[in-house]
Structure formats: structure tokens, C-alpha cells
Amino acid sequence: MMIRAQTIVARTPNALLASLDRFHLQSKAKGGTFLFALSAPSDALSVITSHLKSHFPRHIGCLSSPLPAYHSHIMCAVALLNGITFRSTIAGRADPQVGRWHAARHSSTQQLPAAQSSVFEEFNGDVGKVNWEDIWDRTAMSAQEMIPVELRTARPEDVSSILYFSDKAPEGIAKALKATFPHSNELGFLASSTPFITGRPVTLFRDGEIYSDGAIGIALQPSLGHTSLTAEFPDLVDLTPDLQITSSEGNLILTVDNGNPTRLLLAAMNKHGLDGRDVLLKDDEFYVGVMSDGKVERLHRITSGDPSRGTIALGTMSAPPQGSTIRMLYLPRRDEVTLNLEPTHGNTSISFITIPDSFGDGPPSSALDNDVLVIDGNFVAGSENGFMLRRGAKEEGWICTLPGGQACLRWT
Numbered sequence: 001m002m003i004r005a006q007t008i009v010a011r012t013p014n015a016l017l018a019s020l021d022r023f024h025l026q027s028k029a030k031g032g033t034f035l036f037a038l039s040a041p042s043d044a045l046s047v048i049t050s051h052l053k054s055h056f057p058r059h060i061g062c063l064s065s066p067l068p069a070y071h072s073h074i075m076c077a078v079a080l081l082n083g084i085t086f087r088s089t090i091a092g093r094a095d096p097q098v099g100r101w102h103a104a105r106h107s108s109t110q111q112l113p114a115a116q117s118s119v120f121e122e123f124n125g126d127v128g129k130v131n132w133e134d135i136w137d138r139t140a141m142s143a144q145e146m147i148p149v150e151l152r153t154a155r156p157e158d159v160s161s162i163l164y165f166s167d168k169a170p171e172g173i174a175k176a177l178k179a180t181f182p183h184s185n186e187l188g189f190l191a192s193s194t195p196f197i198t199g200r201p202v203t204l205f206r207d208g209e210i211y212s213d214g215a216i217g218i219a220l221q222p223s224l225g226h227t228s229l230t231a232e233f234p235d236l237v238d239l240t241p242d243l244q245i246t247s248s249e250g251n252l253i254l255t256v257d258n259g260n261p262t263r264l265l266l267a268a269m270n271k272h273g274l275d276g277r278d279v280l281l282k283d284d285e286f287y288v289g290v291m292s293d294g295k296v297e298r299l300h301r302i303t304s305g306d307p308s309r310g311t312i313a314l315g316t317m318s319a320p321p322q323g324s325t326i327r328m329l330y331l332p333r334r335d336e337v338t339l340n341l342e343p344t345h346g347n348t349s350i351s352f353i354t355i356p357d358s359f360g361d362g363p364p365s366s367a368l369d370n371d372v373l374v375i376d377g378n379f380v381a382g383s384e385n386g387f388m389l390r391r392g393a394k395e396e397g398w399i400c401t402l403p404g405g406q407a408c409l410r411w412t
Contacts, residue, residue, distance in 0.1 A: 003030050003080040005348045007375040010027040010074045013044040014288070015371040017051050023078055024055040024127040032080040033218055034203075034348075036061035037381035039075045042197045048076070053208055060085055060216045062165040062191035063198070064381045073368065077379040080351060083162075083218040087206055090176055090214070092169025093317055117119040146176045147168045151219060154181075154312060161227045161409060163350065164217025167202045169191075170388045171317060173215045174397035178390060185229040186397060187409050188215070189381060189390035196218070197268035225255065229391050231400065231407045233289075233296050239268040239328045242291055248319040253288065253312045256326070260310035265302075265328050274330065287329045287402065288312070290320050296327070298398050299405070330403065348377045349410040355382035356403035 004027050016092040020170035034056035040048055045063075052059065066075050091244050151159075159181045164171065170188045177186055191202040220227065243264070246253040253261050266285070289296035301315040320326060390397040402409065 003032050003082065003292065005077075005079040005350065005377055005379040007077045007227045007378050007380045009070045009368065009373040009375075010076075011368060011371045012073065013040070013047060015298075016040075016048060016074070016076055017075050019056065019372050019374060020051060020078070027080050030080060032058075032082045033085050033225055034059040034061075035077075035081060035218070035379065037064040037077045037379075038062075038205050039064045039066040039192075043088070044074065045198070045410065048074075049205065049370070053205075058085075060165065060207075060215075060218060062189065062195050063203040064189075065383050067353070067380065067382050068355065070100060070368075077350075077381045079254065080083050081220065082224055083219055083220045084150055084151040084154060085206070085218045086160075086164075086216070087211075087218070088148045088164075088173040088176075089213040090146050090148075091174075092167070094173045102113065107374060127287075132249060140343035146172070147180050151180065154219060156183065158221055159184045159219045160222035161187070161220045161229070161274075162217060162404060163220070163409065164188045164203055164215045164387065165191050165206075166215040167191065167213045168385050169213060170399070171397075173217075174388055174390065178397060180281035182393040184219075185227060185392065186388070186390040187229060187350070187407055188217070189386035190383055190387060190399065192383045195214070202248040214400065225411050227409055228412055229389070229407065229409050231389055231405070233299055233400075233402055234406075235332055235405050236296070236329045236402075237272070238290070239272060239286075240264065241329050242325050245322055245324045245326060247319055247322055250318055251314050251319050253314065254318050255310065261312045262307045262309070262357045264311050265305060265312065266307065268328060269330075272330070285331050285333070287331065288314060288320070289327045289329050291325045291327055296329075297395075299329075299400055299402055300398070301401055302328075315401065318396070318412075323383040347410055347412060348379075349408050350379040351381070351408045353382040354386045354401055354403055354405045355384050361403075 004021060008016060008019045010019065034052070036052060036059065038048060038061065052061070054169065066073065162177055162181065162273040164173065164185055166188050168190055174186065174188065177184070191204060194200050194203045202212065203215050204211040206216045243256045244251060245256055246258045253400070255261065256264055286301060286302040287301045300319070302312055303315045306310070306312045385405050386399050386401040386405070388397050388399050
């Protein structure tokens, strides 16, 4: 269960350390695993992480991005949870290649499981003949083989929600978790890129160890508190009414309402007064939303389109299947992202937010009245790499990269 949560914004490392000391003293008798997401200057990281590890030997954490309003300050989201912690080295996938089936991402820390290795053997190394979707289907079927060892004795009914910090390719752990715990909620934070901060692609922490890939997380039991998982996608503008996908393949939408989806998108843009000539270059502004009961349930970024062929490529491994109801959406360029950092009253929560890359160099939009600001009851962490989300058995896990998109796991 959630024991305690805070988000701390500090002017200086010393101000943050003093707040962490108070959090430690107030939580000393409660036990549990310490979660943290830290955004700090590189010259302050060593003293802060050493402080965290000394106070909380049992911990999982990562380096994150500052929230836009406080990007010139140090931020640290902290929480204490009871649950089963785990470390995963399951390989994820490479970035999708536009218009093609996708190459597998090989992990340097774990061999391919038998379900994957046998597929490669069948083709004697001719990867051009491999159906990657078939490989990943077999991967999910071998979940018991792939699931982190710490979770192998947990029964599906004993896990209600799963939180984890991951590298930028969480598809492997997400598939294994869904196959093993299909009815659980799953929320994964794609840690911020840190090659110029720590020399690692991402920086993950667990019980004194530091990792550059894979995932670390915690599985929560239903008996320890009921949780709900929600997502918000602010400021999106509808370009089209509801449409139906009539064919798709891989990460491509081939036809919509039996017509050309790229031309439909361009026509909708013209109708809304948008210049369609360079739309396909602005791949961070246009999205396909999968609809349910009139609301966006899933969101995929449009990465390219071909007016002659008609296909639209999405920034996902699998486009919505035939029969899905979708809308095409537009995210206007904004000068700021509005975030609610008010203290909660009663219900504690963990929120992951996609932070736009472009906010790193601008002036802060909020100033601290004191050396430190503590938002009690909320664990709020941001990353430019987004988050992975799955709500129960009916939904496939998917990555949200919408700037300002937010997922919230709340104890009710």
C-alpha cells in the first residue's frame, strides 16, 4: 500500500537534503520500499543519491526531467510503498521503422529466451524472413520463463497494480507482465535520457546498484489498498469526427473508412486552416486517438504519411486493428504546460508526465517563495521519453509521448 508520498522542489542541494531528512524521520517506523525520481545538476547527483541510499537501503529510483515550471530547481519525488520489488533485463524493441516490419532489439544483459531463439534458428539467420510480431507473440506465451525471478511465485490475483522505471524500450517487460498478471494495472515511467549527465543512456537505481538498461519496479497487492489508473491528454484539438480503421499492418494505418488516410488528414488540416505542406515534418504535433465512449483511450503519434499510397505510420509497434474507432488530432504549439501540483487531501497518488524537450532552456515560470516547496501526497515525475500504460486485461500496453500527457495511479 502507499504509506507516504511527496514531491520536493528545492533551490539548493542542502535544502533538498534537509527535506529528505524530515521525510526519513517521519517514515522511519513504517518500513516499505523507497521510490524516488530525481532531477538535479550533475555536480549534485553524487551527494544526493548517497544520502538517499544511506537513509533508504531498500529503494528503486531513476533520474528524471524537471517539470517545466521548475526546470531551474532541483526536484525529487519520493514515496514509500509495500510490495514485491523486481529487476528485469527482458529485451524491448527497437524504434519502429516507417513502412516496414520491425527489427528486434537485442539486450546486452540477457540472452533471448527459448521462444525467441527457436524462431531465429528456423530461418538460419535470415532475419529478412522473420515475422517479428510472431516472435513477440511467442515471447508473451513464454512469460513464466521471462518474468523477473522475484515475481514468479506471485499469483495473478495477488497483484493489482505494477509500477516500474524503465529504459526507452519497455515492450518486453510490459508483454511479460500482461501475460502473467493480465488483470493488473501497469504504469511504467520511461526514465530520462542521461548520456550527458551520467554517461549512461538512462540511470536506474535499486538497492545500491546502478543500471543503464532494463527495468526496476514494484508489484502491489490488492489487499494493501485499492488503486485506480487514469490518463489525461490536455489541449488536443479534434481534426476529424470518429472514423473506422478498415485495414492496418504493423505500425501502419492502410485505410480509414475504406479511403486514403493521409489525404483525409490533409483535407481535415485544410478545413481547420492548418498548412498541410509540411505537416509530415512536424511529427510531434499530430496524433491518432483510439476512442472509447467518446473519449481518447489510447494515443499514437503520427510519424509520417504518404498521400499517394495513403498509408499513415504511427510511433508504435502495432497500429490499432481493423474495426477500431479513431480520431485524428492536433496538438497546437504551446508556451507552457499546465500541471496541477496542489497537495492532495486524503488520496495519495503517483503521476508520470511527458515533458516537452523544448522547455529545458527557457526561464522558469514559477519561483519559490522559500528554499523548498513540498507537495504532500503527490509523487510527480516527468520525462521527455514518456510513460507506458495498461489498464487491465482489455488494453494492450502503449507508450504515451504527448507533451503534457499525464497518467495517475491513485489510492482510493
